[in-house]
Amino acid sequence: MIPSKQDILNAYNCVKPFVHRTPVLSSSAINELAGTSILFKCENFQKMGAFKMRGAVNAIQNLSEIQKEKGVVTHSSGNFGQAVALASNELGIKAYVVMPENAPSVKKEAVLGYGAEVIFCESTLKAREATSKKIVQEKGATFLHPSNNLDVILGNATATLELLEEYPTLDVVLTPVGGGGLIAGTALSAYYFGKNCKTIGGEPSNVNDAFRSLKSGVIETNETSNTIADGLRTNLGDINFPIIQKLLKEIICVEELEIVEAMKLIWERMKIMVEPSSAVPLAAVLQQKEKLKGQKIGIILSGGNVDVKNLPF
Amino acid sequence: MIPSKQDILNAYNCVKPFVHRTPVLSSSAINELAGTSILFKCENFQKMGAFKMRGAVNAIQNLSEIQKEKGVVTHSSGNFGQAVALASNELGIKAYVVMPENAPSVKKEAVLGYGAEVIFCESTLKAREATSKKIVQEKGATFLHPSNNLDVILGNATATLELLEEYPTLDVVLTPVGGGGLIAGTALSAYYFGKNCKTIGGEPSNVNDAFRSLKSGVIETNETSNTIADGLRTNLGDINFPIIQKLLKEIICVEELEIVEAMKLIWERMKIMVEPSSAVPLAAVLQQKEKLKGQKIGIILSGGNVDVKNLPF
Numbered sequence: 091m092i093p094s095k096q097d098i099l100n101a102y103n104c105v106k107p108f109v110h111r112t113p114v115l116s117s118s119a120i121n122e123l124a125g126t127s128i129l130f131k132c133e134n135f136q137k138m139g140a141f142k143m144r145g146a147v148n149a150i151q152n153l154s155e156i157q158k159e160k161g162v163v164t165h166s167s168g169n170f171g172q173a174v175a176l177a178s179n180e181l182g183i184k185a186y187v188v189m190p191e192n193a194p195s196v197k198k199e200a201v202l203g204y205g206a207e208v209i210f211c212e213s214t215l216k217a218r219e220a221t222s223k224k225i226v227q228e229k230g231a232t233f234l235h236p237s238n239n240l241d242v243i244l245g246n247a248t249a250t251l252e253l254l255e256e257y258p259t260l261d262v263v264l265t266p267v268g269g270g271g272l273i274a275g276t277a278l279s280a281y282y283f284g285k286n287c288k289t290i291g292g293e294p295s296n297v298n299d300a301f302r303s304l305k306s307g308v309i310e311t312n313e314t315s316n317t318i319a320d321g322l323r324t325n326l327g328d329i330n331f332p333i334i335q336k337l338l339k340e341i342i343c344v345e346e347l348e349i350v351e352a353m354k355l356i357w358e359r360m361k362i363m364v365e366p367s368s369a370v371p372l373a374a375v376l377q378q379k380e381k382l383k384g385q386k387i388g389i390i391l392s393g394g395n396v397d398v399k400n401l402p403f
Numbered sequence: 404m405i406p407s408k409q410d411i412l413n414a415y416n417c418v419k420p421f422v423h424r425t426p427v428l429s430s431s432a433i434n435e436l437a438g439t440s441i442l443f444k445c446e447n448f449q450k451m452g453a454f455k456m457r458g459a460v461n462a463i464q465n466l467s468e469i470q471k472e473k474g475v476v477t478h479s480s481g482n483f484g485q486a487v488a489l490a491s492n493e494l495g496i497k498a499y500v501v502m503p504e505n506a507p508s509v510k511k512e513a514v515l516g517y518g519a520e521v522i523f524c525e526s527t528l529k530a531r532e533a534t535s536k537k538i539v540q541e542k543g544a545t546f547l548h549p550s551n552n553l554d555v556i557l558g559n560a561t562a563t564l565e566l567l568e569e570y571p572t573l574d575v576v577l578t579p580v581g582g583g584g585l586i587a588g589t590a591l592s593a594y595y596f597g598k599n600c601k602t603i604g605g606e607p608s609n610v611n612d613a614f615r616s617l618k619s620g621v622i623e624t625n626e627t628s629n630t631i632a633d634g635l636r637t638n639l640g641d642i643n644f645p646i647i648q649k650l651l652k653e654i655i656c657v658e659e660l661e662i663v664e665a666m667k668l669i670w671e672r673m674k675i676m677v678e679p680s681s682a683v684p685l686a687a688v689l690q691q692k693e694k695l696k697g698q699k700i701g702i703i704l705s706g707g708n709v710d711v712k713n714l715p716f
Contacts (some may be wrong), residue, residue: 113426113428115426115448134674135428135673135674139674354711357676357711358711360448361447361448361452361675361676361677361707362674362675362676363670363674363675363676364674394674398667398670398671398714398716399716401711401714403711403712
């Protein structure tokens with residue numbers, strides 16, 4: 091049983107007052123290179139700089155009043171920590187964000203700046219999970235998973251809902267694949283609101299657990315987290331995987347150099363900042379341009395939180 | 404005698420089919436910092452990456468048929484060279500761009516990529532002018548000055564025309580001041596299409612010839628070109644200076660560090676790429692925020708052509 095069209099519309103009602111309706115941009119130079127027409131949904135311009143705001147708002151809005159009183163907890167050194175911090179702030183609830191001690195100070199400051207309480211722990215998944223669990227037990231806070239949570243997935247779906255409202259005849263929507271929360275939401279919206287609109291994922295070859303999971307039919311893991319696309323190092327989960335299995339057409343794997351090249355293209359040609367993860371779908375389109383020729387393509391630019399002092403080019 | 408409202412409307416008719424209507428963006432984080440509301444007209448998203456496309460198209464469109472047959476020439480290592488190259492290409496005329504031998508290869512390639520003929524010369528203003536003159540004499544091409552040309556000024560004015568069409572109640576429009584072509588066009592549009600809309604210039608203190616010229620009443624020159632805002636190292640001219648004298652309210656001078664800080668703010672908060680020159684007006688607003696408090700401000704983000712391998716932060 092996958093979520094219904096109405097579930098996404100309900101999520102949109104929850105999310106809409108708290109997020110930007112992000113613009114859709116295109117680049118004739120990139121279209122020429124790709125031999126097709128690409129519309130970029132600019133979630134890098136979203137509040138806190140990434141689509142994650144949508145999922146965080148929806149998940150928090152759908153808590154019970156008692157849960158809201160006790161607050162929420164997540165562990166993340168990336169965009170979801172910031173999203174939970176900002177969404178909680180705007181919705182007036184308490185947020186605990188568990189972060190590794192060695193997280194970049196710019197990320198610590200962002201989460202603190204949005205008013206969350208930051209709890210530091212060792213830089214292992216085990217330590218993060220244990221610390222989060224302790225806060226759940228001690229404070230009664232509700233744990234929010236960044237990608238394997240149905241309300242997060244439904245919130246994420248609203249980016250593609252907006253894109254298809256404006257461009258209803260897209261043939262394909264592409265997103266990066268990390269923990270599976272964005273691609274699952276996207277696939278739902280493409281299925282319900284598109285006209286025969288396919289969803290395709292882009293995934294770094296180095297961490298292509300989703301690509302392998304789709305083939306094997308069980309959730310596979312990554313042996314390394316060695317990719318520049320720092321938002322895509324995570325694994326699929328048991329809530330998003332069934333949706334992905336049912337609705338996703340294909341995952342295209344891309345190499346690190348292809349990601350950097352696509353990121354540079356977006357920066358230089360579109361004059362907008364995207365993080366490496368956001369460049370993965372364009373890298374996929376450029377790799378498979380013969381196959382995608384002439385299709386009307388939508389790409390979700392997932393986020394723009396990148397350290398300008400540490401660029402890959 | 405300054406140009407008329409109708410002159411700008413005529414320019415807009417010439418320019419419109421060949422330029423993007425660029426989006427207007429805002430940032431709540433920057434508004435909060437500035438204590439006011441700022442609308443950014445994103446000419447960094449313009450074709451070839453800068454407002455200069457508008458002036459180049461208008462100047463070329465207003466040539467006689469005989470002039471068009473012989474082509475145009477300009478000397479520029481910056482955005483105007485690219486603008487003349489691209490505009491000429493789109494309008495089907497020949498363009499010669501004189502560039503210093505030591506111009507960055509990325510700029511040479513851009514001009515060549517737009518189909519212009521590049522003529523290299525020594526890296527002095529004298530050599531550039533002599534080389535341009537030679538082409539005028541030998542080829543019969545028409546020389547286009549980047550800023551001291553009435554049709555260029557009128558073309559540039561169309562950015563603010565578009566901004567005021569969408570936001571007619573702006574109190575102030577700010578632009579960077581370099582050769583004076585953008586600020587003169589902006590002041591004209593603010594005067595004719597605004598409702599008591601003032602124009603204010605932002606200029607690097609290191610090259611503040613316009614600031615000093617406004618005070619003294621004669622065109623002053625710079626003793627140095629030492630500013631990070633590489634688009635603003637040029638001097639006013641006898642065509643734009645009278646317009647500036649008549650219509651400009653004020654020029655605010657900003658320091659190099661203020662420019663870098665404002666540029667970083669735009670990059671990090673708005674997730675868009677602007678060149679250092681474009682950050683000068685925001686630097687001016689932040690410096691004078693007490694005075695500008697509560698005003699509805701428009702800023703022309705003049706361009707986004709920056710070498711991502713060589714950032715000031």
